[in-house]
Amino acid sequence: MRLLRIVLVTLLAALLVAVGGQPAAAHGGKVTLEVAGDGGAGVTIQARYEDGHPVDNGMRLxxxxxxxxxxxxxxxxxxxxxxxxxxxxxxxxxxxxxxxxTVDTPPPNPTRVTTSVRARVPQEAPPGAAGPAAADAGEGSGMRWWLVGGAAVVVAGAVGLAVVNRRRLVPVRARR
Structure with missing residues (x-):
């Protein structure tokens, strides 16, 4: 029973350390938008809350x-x-x-931004330039943090088990 308690406390501590650095999921208030052309025929939009944190709830614009x-x-x-x-x-x-x-955000805090954009014919990449694989290199960075956090939990659990097992194997000194 004591072993189970130690392992659970160790895993909980490791999980708190791994997730503790993540930003708060809930934000509220007004959303600010930065709308710009992407240098070709597309549009990019950066959405942030008033407090400066990026919009992270997957809202549709x-x-x-x-x-x-x-x-x-x-x-x-x-x-x-x-x-x-x-x-x-x-x-x-x-x-x-x-x-x-013009870009609009949905309720409960609607925002509207209108800006001028110059669209151009998309350019072809020069021979030997980095292709789509290089552009996609940043994908999955959120998943990377989950993997790092999971690995930290596993390592902390293994260390906890090793400490408990070592204590069991070391003979207890006789009391006088």
Whole structure:
């Protein structure tokens, strides 16, 4: 029974250490948006709470655009990108030219941002340049932290078991 208690306390401590550095999941308040062109035919959006933390709840944004000559795009629902927390991206949406892009956040704290974007014809990568594999290198960084945390829990549990087993194997001195 004592062994089980020691192992559980050790695992709980390791879990708290592994997860303790994570930011709080709940934020509230107004959301600020930074909307920009991606240098081609797409749009990037950075969403942050008033306190500066990135939006991490996977909210869906709504994008509308009006271009030269009355061209229109949207409404387009934009979900979070795998490029980082609070980062949204729509690729190859706009035809070349100047656009007025409006992005809205959903209730309970609706926000609307309108900005000008110049869309360009997407460029081809020069021969020998890094391809999509290099761009995807940042994917899974959240999963990496879970793996590190899981490994820390396993190591802490193994150390706890080793300490308990060592104490069992060392003979107790006779009392006088």
């Amino acid at each position: 709504v994008l509308n655009g009006t271009g030269e000559g009355g061209r229109m795009v949207g409404p387009v629902q934009v979900g979070p990108s795998n490029e980082g927390l609070g980062f949204y991206r729509v690729g190859s949406l706009l035809s070349p030219g100047d656009w007025e892009i």
